[in-house]
Amino acid sequence: MPCFLYLLGLAVFAQGTSEFMLSGLLPGIAADLGVSLSAAGALTSAFAVGMIVGAPLMALLxxxxxxxxxLLAFLIAFLLVHILGAVTTSYGVLLATRVVAALANAGFLAVALATATAAVAPxxxxxxxxxxxxxxxxxxVAGVPAGAFLGGLWGWRSAFWAVALVSVPAVxxxxxxxxAGQDRASAQERGMAAARRTELRALRSPRLLMTLLLGALVNGATFCAFTYLAPLVxxxxxxxxxxxxxxxxLFGLGSFAGxxxxxxxxxxxxxxxxVTGGAALLLGWALLALTAGSPAAAVVLVLVQGALSFAVGSTLISQALYAATGAPTLAGGFATAALNVGAAIGPWLGGVALAAGLGYRAPVWVSALLVACALLAGAVAGLSPRPRNRACVPAPPRRP
Structure with a gap:
């Protein structure tokens, strides 16, 4: 792998930390800005909405x-709004920075996926x-706990400063x-931008649409269980x-391994x-729901499910890029949006199950149901192995 891909990964690390770190900072933000805890929680929702809406729009832009x-424009915008968020005393300004940060994050990830896949063999x-x-x-694994630690030590603003500082070496x-060849590599895409109907037509592939649906379902299952993991354990x-x-x-370590x-x-x-990873994922969520009363079983399954969830989820993203080779940036944007739709819907469904009085195991059963829906949808679509680049290269004709 080219070295610069790991440097792009550093920027993604900073952006991922920003997306998830507010869970440990909300009480401090609410107290400092004089707003309710639910209003502070809206900062997380604003980021999620910005990612869902912004991914395809920023990819088009x-x-x-x-x-x-x-890449530079999106990352610098991301860095600057975190500096503004760290110094503002206005809740409204902070809310706006979260939306802009999400838009920049979505655009960066879409372009980074296209850049990364263009820099390697097909x-x-x-x-x-x-x-x-x-x-x-x-x-x-590291960013979110570090943000919570800094927030407890020096206040929530220090976590925003830390995200901005980590973004500097990535810039x-x-x-x-x-x-520089990456600039030339995008010339074809800029040419297609003049005829966006042609570009968007490349996204109408049934295989791509199915892959995006599966990504949303699997990611919804992941974040449904992850969001309510603390009360479960x-x-x-x-x-x-x-x-x-x-x-x-431990879940994070499993996800990195996956x-x-x-x-x-x-x-x-x-x-x-x-197929095998999805079936194992379904079995794992069911086992976790059934054996959650055992600390040893819960700990082991948390690690395993983290690995399976991200192994399957990352594969679906790569297959979305394979399925839309004529529009890699837009494919990356729509893949990002699909994953964030799942990340929003999954926890909501888990919350509905909890509100219905079904107990702390209920979100895990919801995760199992979402994966079962993904497996069923994939089976109905008739996904079949293909040689080499199996998601998008037609199988060679059989000889008579």
Whole structure:
């Protein structure tokens, strides 16, 4: 893998940290700005909405720019709004910065996915994707706990300053390391931007649309269970609250392992990984719901489910890029939007199950149901193995 892909992963790490870190900072924000806790929680919703809406829109906008310029524009905007968020005393301004940060994050990730896959061999998109998504998983493992620690030590503003500081070396790295050839590589996309109907037509592939649906369902299952993991392990497994950060970090470690290992298989055996990994994911969520009363079983399954969730999820992203080779930036944008739709709907469904009085195991059963729907949808669509680049290369004709 080219070295600059890991530097792009550093920027994705900063952005992932920003997206998830507010869960540990909301009480401090509410107290400092004089707003309710629910109003502070709206900052998280604003970011999610910005990611869902912004991913396709920013991808379309970026088609007019060389990729390196687009990466710099989105990342610098992301950095600056975090500085503004760190110094503002206005809740309204902070809310606006979260929306702008989400738009910049969505645009950066869409262009970064296109840049990464264009920099590697045509059959290595899965490995390139896993490098970038490794930044997101490391944000769960290290970035979010570090943000919570800084917030407790120096206040919530210090976490915003930290995200801005981590983004600085990524800006320098893009200037120095992203090849100028990436600017030329985007010339075809800029040409297509003049005829956006042609570009959008490339996104009407049934295989791409099915892949996006599966990504939303699998990611919805992941974040449904992850969002309510703390009450599950404390209220059902009986694990002490002080160990909850360690359990969440264990899920993050599993997700990093899943992205890494999944990236090695996504280019050569994607259908096998999706079918077997999806079936194992369904079984794992069901087992976690059934055995959550055992601390040992809960801990082991948290690690395993983190690995399976991100192995399957990252493979679906790479397959979306394979399925829309004529529009890689837009495919990355729509894949980002699909994943965030799942990340929004999954926790909402889990909350509905909890509000219905079904207990702390209910969100895990919802996760199992979402994965079952994904498997059923994939089976109905008739996904079948293809040689080499299996998601988008037609099978050779049989000889008589």
């Amino acid at each position: 970026s088609l007019r720019w060389p990729r390196r310029r687009a 059959d290595a998109k899965g490995r390139a994707t896993s490098v970038l998504l490794g930044g997101t998983t490391m944000a769960c 320098v790295a893009i200037v120095r390391s992203v090849p 404390t209220g059902v497994a009986g694990i002490a609250p002080g160990w909850v950060p360690a359990v969440l970090a 992205v890494t290992l999944g990236g090695r298989m996504a280019d050569t055996r994607p259908v096998r990984l999706l």
